[in-house]
Amino acid sequence: MQIFKNKTDLTAHIDHLKSEKKTLGFVPTMGALHQGHASLVLKGLENNDVVIVSVFVNPTQFDNKEDLVKYPRTLEKDVVLLKNISEDHIIVYAPTVADIYGNDISSTSFSYDGLEHEMEGKFRTGHFDGVGTIVKRLFEIVRPDNAYFGEKDFQQLMIIKKLVEKHHIPVNVVGCKIHRASDGLAMSSRNTRLKPQYRKAAPFIYKTLKTVKQNFGTKSANKITEWVKKEFAKHELLELEYFIIADVDTLKTVKRKSNKKTYRAFIAVYADDIRLIDNIALN
Numbered sequence: 001m002q003i004f005k006n007k008t009d010l011t012a013h014i015d016h017l018k019s020e021k022k023t024l025g026f027v028p029t030m031g032a033l034h035q036g037h038a039s040l041v042l043k044g045l046e047n048n049d050v051v052i053v054s055v056f057v058n059p060t061q062f063d064n065k066e067d068l069v070k071y072p073r074t075l076e077k078d079v080v081l082l083k084n085i086s087e088d089h090i091i092v093y094a095p096t097v098a099d100i101y102g103n104d105i106s107s108t109s110f111s112y113d114g115l116e117h118e119m120e121g122k123f124r125t126g127h128f129d130g131v132g133t134i135v136k137r138l139f140e141i142v143r144p145d146n147a148y149f150g151e152k153d154f155q156q157l158m159i160i161k162k163l164v165e166k167h168h169i170p171v172n173v174v175g176c177k178i179h180r181a182s183d184g185l186a187m188s189s190r191n192t193r194l195k196p197q198y199r200k201a202a203p204f205i206y207k208t209l210k211t212v213k214q215n216f217g218t219k220s221a222n223k224i225t226e227w228v229k230k231e232f233a234k235h236e237l238l239e240l241e242y243f244i245i246a247d248v249d250t251l252k253t254v255k256r257k258s259n260k261k262t263y264r265a266f267i268a269v270y271a272d273d274i275r276l277i278d279n280i281a282l283n
Helices: 007-019 035-047 065-070 075-085 097-101 127-142 151-166 189-193 196-201 204-215 221-233
Strands: 002-004 024-029 050-055 090-093 146-150 172-176 238-247 263-271 274-281
Touching: 002 007, 007 024, 007 050, 007 090, 007 127, 024 035, 024 127, 035 050, 035 075, 035 146, 035 172, 050 075, 050 127, 075 090, 127 151, 146 151, 151 172, 151 263, 151 274, 189 274, 196 263, 204 221, 204 238, 204 263, 204 274, 221 238, 221 263
Parallel strands: 002 090, 024 050, 024 146, 050 090, 146 172
Antiparallel strands: 238 263, 263 274
16 A cells, blocks of 8 residues: 655656546545545545545644644554555555645635535634635645545535535545444544543434434424423533534525425534534435
8 A cells, every 4th residue: 555645756646647547536534544434435446446545634624722632643553444445546645734734834714605604613713714725735636536525524515515616626526424333423533532431422412313303394493403402401421512403505504494405403512522523314
């Protein structure tokens, strides 16, 4: 398996692959890889000759600097996981911060037609500017045909599609279904930091979302939202940050349901100091 630490060497290799008419899939990650990432890579291998996996903890998308420091960095384990998938058709790009940003570790300001002001945007200042900055730079370096993102970060997926549209970036962005543990918890690199009692409690999040989906056809969005708030208020270990039922196109909170629109429920929960997000399609 080839591992590149700088964009100069990677770019030269990509030029070679493109000269051979190879199709390139791309899975950008912040490392601490798990089976959710593996599912994205496998999806990429179905449709491309080569999949490039970037492993880079991006400093500009963390509004909480303590979270940046604590974020797990496990490159050796990540490489083992990827080798078990394919040694010959996966390339790893694990750059330094300097390789990506040079001496200017800052994000560009982006407009995503309002998508950035909903949900995560209200709670994580500057987060989506950081996401846009790193994804745009990685797209420019890797030049993939297809890029794969998990629907767990559904708002991020929609924002990246908007980024590609507005900046005319020639890449097909593919959303992939949420990969879950056997107890329903959405796979996340942060899950490894959960203390045992919080890991045991965390599947309550998905259990709640499944009940929301069951009730969406017969109850109003307001009643469902109030019920979710009450359920978490009774929970001893999990603290609800937000629960929102939103239109998937605009991500705006629904006021009155329409049969012509598609909706999704979004949730953010604190398990001790670990922030977990999840979502579910409702119709």
